Amino acid sequence: MLDTINEPLIIAEPTSTQLSYMDAIVQAQKEEMLRDERVVMIGEDVSIYGGTELVRSFDENRVRNMPISENSFTGMAIGAAMTGLRPIVDLTIASFTYLAADQIINQASKLRYMTGGQIQVPIVFRAGMYYKIGNAAQHSDRPYPFFMSAPGLKIIVPSTAADMKGLLKSAVRDDDPVMIFEDCNLWAKKDLVSTDPDFLIPIGCADIKRPGSDVTIISIGACLPMVLAAAKTLQKQGISAEVVDPRTLVPLDKEVLIRSVAKTGRLVIVDNAHRTNSAASEIAAVIAEEAFESLRKPIQRVTTADVHIPFSPVLEKIVYPTAADVIGAVNKIQ
Amino acid sequence: MLDTINEPLIIAEPTSTQLSYMDAIVQAQKEEMLRDERVVMIGEDVSIYGGTELVRSFDENRVRNMPISENSFTGMAIGAAMTGLRPIVDLTIASFTYLAADQIINQASKLRYMTGGQIQVPIVFRAGMYYKIGNAAQHSDRPYPFFMSAPGLKIIVPSTAADMKGLLKSAVRDDDPVMIFEDCNLWAKKDLVSTDPDFLIPIGCADIKRPGSDVTIISIGACLPMVLAAAKTLQKQGISAEVVDPRTLVPLDKEVLIRSVAKTGRLVIVDNAHRTNSAASEIAAVIAEEAFESLRKPIQRVTTADVHIPFSPVLEKIVYPTAADVIGAVNKIQ
Amino acid sequence: MSLRKSDHLEMYRRMQRIRIFEEAVKTLPVEGHLSIGQEGAIVGACMALRDDDYITGTHRSHGHPIGKGATLAPLMAELLGKVTGICRGRGGSMHLADFSVGVVGESAIVGGGIPLATGAGFSAQVRGTDQVSLCFFGDGASNQGTFSESMNLAAVWNLPVIFFCENNGYAISTSVGKSHGQPDIAKRADGYGIPGVIVDGQDALSVYKASNEAVIRARNGDGPTLIEAKTYRFEEHCDNLNILIPYRSQEEIDHHVTNRDPLVIYQAALLAMPEINEKDLDSITAEVVTEVQAAVEFAQQSAYPDPADLYQHMYSTPIHYPA
Amino acid sequence: MSLRKSDHLEMYRRMQRIRIFEEAVKTLPVEGHLSIGQEGAIVGACMALRDDDYITGTHRSHGHPIGKGATLAPLMAELLGKVTGICRGRGGSMHLADFSVGVVGESAIVGGGIPLATGAGFSAQVRGTDQVSLCFFGDGASNQGTFSESMNLAAVWNLPVIFFCENNGYAISTSVGKSHGQPDIAKRADGYGIPGVIVDGQDALSVYKASNEAVIRARNGDGPTLIEAKTYRFEEHCDNLNILIPYRSQEEIDHHVTNRDPLVIYQAALLAMPEINEKDLDSITAEVVTEVQAAVEFAQQSAYPDPADLYQHMYSTPIHYPA
């Protein structure tokens, strides 16, 4: 298959239902596995972590439990993707992605190019970000920035059940490797989600979650509920914030981001990643380069501090960005 | 040992000598190994890749050849650092750092914090960036941005033999994990280097490689010779470029960078890393946030394109930033 | 080295400490991976070590430092996230590393501690001490590449390392039978030219014996040993898991709890010794109960870390930090 | 399956192709890791495979596709970075992956191809075909965690995978003796409950026989096999290395080149067969010489990729790309 521009994706919404973010993950996978028998799911303890329904619906050919060998079962899935399957790899906790980084970066992201397009790697890597729950530093990373620096991957960070379902389904149908970072803090959060089995949200499209005119707040992943709350408070102060969710970090939908900043002239970026080399940093760089003339004030990054996630709840709760931080940042640039 | 501010480092230059970048690496290690018997070197085929002199000077207790097991020998060195040694780990080619990313990030960078300061991890990870030499994508990465997003590491990218020697020696003496990214394109480049065995360059200090007044060019790692050449050409055009080398990427010497931009009002950042989430992105974000009022024009990132490094020389030579690119970027913001 | 009466009583004390500590944890608002059922394996191994020897452990981190002789109060305080905790509240339940008794890390990255332990052995060798390093890891962890890589490293360099597998039959919900090409993990040793030993992990004395032999080998410069202790976890993997598909039967659990409790087995062995009587054991149990109660009170009464100290312990030599 | 005359001649042809291809490479301005000396191991293994079976290889990537039956010209063009190269000039010497003959990757990350091959076997199993997957890797690669992890994965899921170790005695300058706890890599198989076989890699027929048994096992659903072929690399690791401390003796090299050349050994075996004579072999050699010459000419006359196509082949479904 040669390089082609993504087929226009049909976005239909015949009926909708209230669905949790977790159920959206399960449903997206189930629907895609029913639709296409090349889609298989592999991971550790696949029967738990929301996988129970899949284990009950598919046999061991389609849902496989893995020994604790992250680099190799990830590589195994990549090899399978190269030879006719479309695997979904559940890496469970995002801090474990480092163990599979070699296979994800050196193999999955590179092999299409390195073979001159002979091989394609249609694979989805799922990684769950479990933080804010006292898991301490070895279990609490939000490492999407890490993988953003490797060309060849597509990276998505859905913030609602609908985005999760539509983007995860698009990821499974994409012919390139896609990493999807899920946020455990959103698991229970419900949302109206289309029941159309072909409901898709295209990769690479940002979404304006709240229109506004005075300041652009770019919200990454699970920052969204908190950012929307901040926007509400700001509204009471008379500041109209436009909340934009990139949804896809690679490729970035620069156009929508730039258009919003062109309108507001002010930019705050909110990201649960550690500050240095966060997704917020990349977006700030893009805007400082491509929309500088629109900017009236310094770009503000509101991020997690450059400190490891501490176990103690009194320490952990102060490391992540809060609505107060967002409001403070917005006020700083009024 | 409790948290203390770094002791002021003595920077003395009794005599100097012409030394290549490669010899600076070898000498720095040899001097530190002679000075402190806790310093050991481990890596694959340590007798080659510039290690011959070390193998001849020290016995197997101090210089150990490793099986090809990057994650584990890196972890082994970390365990040794926690129990009284000060290892230098040669990971050879930087693309192999992904294999050791788990131990570097999940253990080395985190354990001091996670043990409440009970344990310290004085270790140096060396990674050589071999690119521009037809090695293709699996051997040509420049992955420092990857590790910049993990708190707890110090990251240095020396661009001259003197910086290499002084920084590598500081890294060995530092009580925290330090990653040093070496550039094979500089190996043969010679420079005047102090012969004082206590010659150190402090980690976290940028260096103005060329003073100027019209534009700041921040040059990362091996971009320097090319950037200095561009600055010369610009001078002929009547543009006075100040060339600043951060030398350390984490922690970043913001003060020096901001001061330069405050003077020139214009910023170009040159980085051999892939564009997205490059070190250039982080620096752009810092400046757009903390020195925005000084900026008169958009920040320009001159980086390697977001494409894997191709093998064919006709393709490879066009992916990296060139002096013409730098000049173009400067002219764009005049 | 054969065990004297005082050693036996110390072994019993440490096993009871783990058991009673963990029982107390169950009553506290703490999520944890408990070591109940595995006390014989842990303490049997640790008793073969000197105080200055090293160990590394796992996410199931409470038992290892206790087995190695740690004071209980800072461990309990850590579980509650207090500043008096062994890790100043930064580590928590999966990371009770007490460096003062030689714990070089309790890694919640499965398999992550194995290279660290290998490194502690390497360090001892380079520094020319006769310390040894013992690495606790699970059956699940044995499938990480770090295990085979580290065994090979230790074999090649003849490092004083004991690879000690607590094979409790499961990695969360995954049984050894369904995750290992063959079920005896000790058999892997042969591929790296080192001895591999299987031992009944519920029999602390057998564990001690095998560990002691491995320690002697290591201390004499004869290199690493792999020990696989077949043991069993009495509790759920950890207490916040919602496992809807059962992976082990109640009969299996009951069998182990009833017939294979390492404390009961060791008690019987002790009471069969002429020099030890029930009173010896009862008074130890009573002491440990008091000790654990005191630890809980200490933990509960301790302060939380000061949020102002968030950045403390990030760097030994902080430079421009926090930025 | 026993070999017919035509199979023998094909085996000989492929071995000659590797040898003569590599000899030609030596005359070109190409840096490469040559397979000279290892032809018997490579071709012996590949001859046991069907065209639709999979293989993965290593940085020493020239021999594997040739062994699997690839056309030479696109391989040679790739070495010169031409657009007619098998990878369109993107891959180069360490990456001569020809997917059309089932090469799923030639990984220059040592040990990186082992999981990929395991995945190709997994894929065949899920898709319900009877394809098998054979993984070439070196003695050095066997120390990567991916090797033990993948063997275990294949064992647990009974995958149709053959782990084929080209043990040429060295990983760059590091000998097996100094990097392996014990020198027989095949012995590691036992730890994962799969068969491990040692074979003389310089004897293509023995390699074929062992591989064929493993392939039959795999195709029948009986799971993976580890084969260790003891072979030898006649040339330096690659031709841009500056190794100042000798790591193998000239006598050792001479011994292998003189007495253990797989082409010479196989030639002798062939000529001992009543149905094959010198003329058969000579005409094959002549054909291969012509074929290689044509490949060199094709490569030299081909164009370089157009710089405008730099971004081609990055994505199947490019979105906002290049940015």
Ligand SMILES: Cc1ncc(C[n+]2csc(CCOP(=O)(O)OP(=O)(O)O)c2C)c(N)n1
């Ligand atoms: C690298 C990594 N992968 C997965 C996990 C999730 N996890 C935590 S404990 C565990 C099971 C470990 O099993 P085992 O090694 O047998 O130890 P046990 O829990 O039985 O003591 C898993 C998979 C993890 N913490 N780290």
Ligand SMILES: Cc1ncc(C[n+]2csc(CCOP(=O)(O)OP(=O)(O)O)c2C)c(N)n1
């Ligand atoms: C992960 C990784 N580590 C190190 C290297 C550098 N390297 C290239 S080839 C090689 C030796 C490989 O030895 P072996 O597996 O025996 O293959 P051989 O070269 O003998 O064919 C090494 C260390 C690499 N390419 N990848």
Ligand SMILES: [Mg+2]
């Ligand atoms: Mg277990």
Ligand SMILES: [Mg+2]
């Ligand atoms: Mg070899």
